[in-house]
Amino acid sequence: MNAIMPPVTPQFLASVSSLAEARLVAAHGADIIDLKDPARGALGALAAAERARIVTALGGRHTLSATIGDRPLAADVIAPAITATAAAGVDIVKIGWFGRQLDSAVLACLARAAGQGVRVVVVLFAEYGAQLDHLPSLADAGLYGVMLDTMDKQSGALRDKLGDDELAAFVARSRDAGLYCGLAGSLKQADIVPLLSLQPDYMGFRGALCRDSQRIATLDKAAVEAVRCAIKTNIHTLADRPSVACV
Numbered sequence: 701m702n703a704i705m706p707p708v709t710p711q712f713l714a715s716v717s718s719l720a721e722a723r724l725v726a727a728h729g730a731d732i733i734d735l736k737d738p739a740r741g742a743l744g745a746l747a748a749a750e751r752a753r754i755v756t757a758l759g760g761r762h763t764l765s766a767t768i769g770d771r772p773l774a775a776d777v778i779a780p781a782i783t784a785t786a787a788a789g790v791d792i793v794k795i796g797w798f799g800r801q802l803d804s805a806v807l808a809c810l811a812r813a814a815g816q817g818v819r820v821v822v823v824l825f826a827e828y829g830a831q832l833d834h835l836p837s838l839a840d841a842g843l844y845g846v847m848l849d850t851m852d853k854q855s856g857a858l859r860d861k862l863g864d865d866e867l868a869a870f871v872a873r874s875r876d877a878g879l880y881c882g883l884a885g886s887l888k889q890a891d892i893v894p895l896l897s898l899q900p901d902y903m904g905f906r907g908a909l910c911r912d913s914q915r916i917a918t919l920d921k922a923a924v925e926a927v928r929c930a931i932k933t934n935i936h937t938l939a940d941r942p943s944v945a946c947v
């Protein structure tokens with residue numbers, strides 16, 4: 701009997717805005733296909749009809765995540781959006797924490813969703829720092845994971861806003877708290893090796909996958925291949941990781 705191996709990490713998350721893009725990244729080795737409309741903000745929600753097409757075509761065979769959109773942090777706003785997004789059939793529901801402070805009513809709402817079996821990932825924004833103090837409360841709410849991303853895509857990338865030591869602490873503290881942990885924020889190919897060494901569970905990309913690195917442009921096949929190869933071919937540089945061919 702084959703042993704069940706854990707996934708080789710870090711995984712490659714690719715944000716897509718259409719079924720055509722989802723098929724492209726699926727064919728080129730994305731581990732997580734993230735449904736998002738970049739024209740509607742950092743975590744813009746993809747239109748329900750397009751989301752449904754992607755779930756129908758790829759659900760069950762690929763890990764799909766989707767954002768609820770750039771919404772105010774109010775429990776009566778968040779709760780129905782989580783329910784609708786989860787009901788659409790994605791595996792992971794992402795919620796942007798657009799604020800500096802944790803809010804107990806919103807946390808309770810997230811805990812209810814988690815208790816109902818929704819895999820909730822809270823996206824924290826680097827503009828507010830690494831927010832390490834939030835991690836235990838987010839874990840206590842039963843969340844599946846956390847992610848650090850950037851809110852303002854014009855004012856610098858993740859590693860412009862936070863030092864690698866802060867990112868390392870975020871990954872380590874997330875792992876200690878049992879949270880599935882991702883890093884994103886205008887990441888470029890040059891960021892991949894430094895971030896691999898921090899060993900997040902996944903790295904997220906949109907802009908670097910697009911024509912002319914414009915995140916609201918369509919995906920570029922060569923750029924997707926290049927990012928995927930940069931992740932997979934460098935994983936073996938980490939201790940105890942198998943070498944993975946990039947084909």
Ligand SMILES: O=C[C@H](O)COP(=O)(O)O
Pocket residue numbers: 713715734736849850853884885886887904905906907908915
């Ligand atoms: O979830 C990840 C984001 O879509 C990353 O987008 P970005 O690389 O354009 O900042």
